[in-house]
Amino acid sequence: MAAAAALLVLAGCADRGSGAPSQGSSPGTKKVTLTLNWVPYGEHAPFYYGLKKGFYQDEGIELEVKPGNGSGTTIQQVAQNQTTFGWADTPPLLKGVSTGMKVKSVGVFLQKGPSSIEFLSDKNITKPSDLKGKTVGGTPGDALYAVFPAWLKANGMSAQDVKVVNVDAAGKIAALAEGKVDAIMGFFHDQGPTIEAKTGKKVNYLLYADSGLNMLGTGIVVNEQTLNADKDLTAKFVKATQKSWAEAAKDIPGAAAAMVELAQNEPPQEVLVKQLTQAIGLLELDAGAPGVNTEAKWKQTIDLMTQYGDLKNAGAPATYWDGSQAKSG
CATH class of the missing domain: 3.40.190.10 (Periplasmic binding protein-like II)
Structure with missing residues (x-):
């Protein structure tokens, strides 16, 4: 646990209460916060693996990973610029956008909802x-x-x-x-x-x-202001996250070990391994790189939320999702 604090300080702890990226401790780097959908569990191991392996630092990002309190709350924090990026479920993202929140997905990773x-x-x-x-x-x-x-x-x-x-x-x-x-x-x-x-x-x-409700799961959410003002930062964050997930899928024990070292209040390592193994199965990697979505998947989720989830005035996929950030290769 002590190592977690040490590395996150090294990685650059962003200013509390502001989601706007600031200058990092090294020239040319930026401090960025990611708020999870919940307290750390196995699904989040790839982020800690990316920190451990330096994938975010390679993109000039000093990342702080923060626990969340539900996807809806995380999305709200992104909308209010209290965090740079959020890791959140897609149905509450649709609901948030429909109520006027200026947020967008830049890639759903769990293509099959958990x-x-x-x-x-x-x-x-x-x-x-x-x-x-x-x-x-x-x-x-x-x-x-x-x-x-x-x-x-x-x-x-x-x-x-x-x-x-x-x-x-x-x-x-x-x-x-x-x-x-x-x-x-x-x-x-x-x-x-x-x-x-x-x-x-x-x-x-x-x-x-x-059983009748196959909707997109969790992925990266960003404030539209951040997306429009700094597309390069968003693209770099998405790239580093894609690499973190792709490499973690090849080294599940290593990803779990990185999380034990860097996270706080995480489950036991053997539980993390089981959780991450099951999460990797939801990526549907045979269909493409992590975080790369299709309009058809988004439309299916929007249609189901309209039919069953009381989504009002549903828009096209582009209303909720910017597909230009997550690259297939």
């Missing part, structure tokens, strides 16, 4: 309709909670078919493990390995993407 309903295997839940009459724990304000009614609707159910129990994000794992709820809303690659490590019980899940 949103899921998780439960212990002894619950004998194998399909969405098996949730009827059961209790599902969720955290108001997060992306999964917001989209859950859409997932129910997509699977021929209504909000009255299940009982939603509001649970603080930090308490969801305990609520499931202690039997206070039958299932929880969560990212399967985040909570799943953690629950298994803590309980010794197998966790199963219903992935939103496999």
Whole structure:
């Protein structure tokens, strides 16, 4: 943990409360902040791997990685210039833009969304309709909670078919493990390995993407002002992040080790390895480089959010996404 503080100081801690990049400690470098969607877990290991390997420094970026408190909050911080870049889920990005937030995605990395309903295997839940009459724990304000009614609707159910129990994000794992709820809303690659490590019980899940709601997942979000004023910085940040993810996919144990060294309050290393392994599977690397999206994928997500997620006055993909930053090679 001490090494984390030391390296992040070396990497350049950006000024608190301002997302505008400032001059770094070395000539020609810029201090940049990245706010995650949540407290560090395995999905975030590539950022620490990129720090460890110097991929961001190679692009003239002194990066500070900051924990988040939900994608919606991260997007709001980007919109208010409280952080340079955000790592956030796509559905709340669409909602944020529709309410007037001047933010854009510059590349979604998890091309298959990780949103899921998780439960212990002894619950004998194998399909969405098996949730009827059961209790599902969720955290108001997060992306999964917001989209859950859409997932129910997509699977021929209504909000009255299940009982939603509001649970603080930090308490969801305990609520499931202690039997206070039958299932929880969560990212399967985040909570799943953690629950298994803590309980010794197998966790199963219903992935939103496999049951009627295949939407883009997490990626890089930037304020339009930053994007327009410094496209070069944005392009360099995206390039370094693409390299970090591509190389981490080849060295999952090394990426997990880098996170243990540099992050704070991260899960145990063996859990990080499982979380990152599952996250890499959502990149769909056989379709191209990390973070490179297609208009078709964006349109599918927009259409689903319009149909099921109460997205009003939906625009074209370019309303939410600048596809010129993430390069395929």
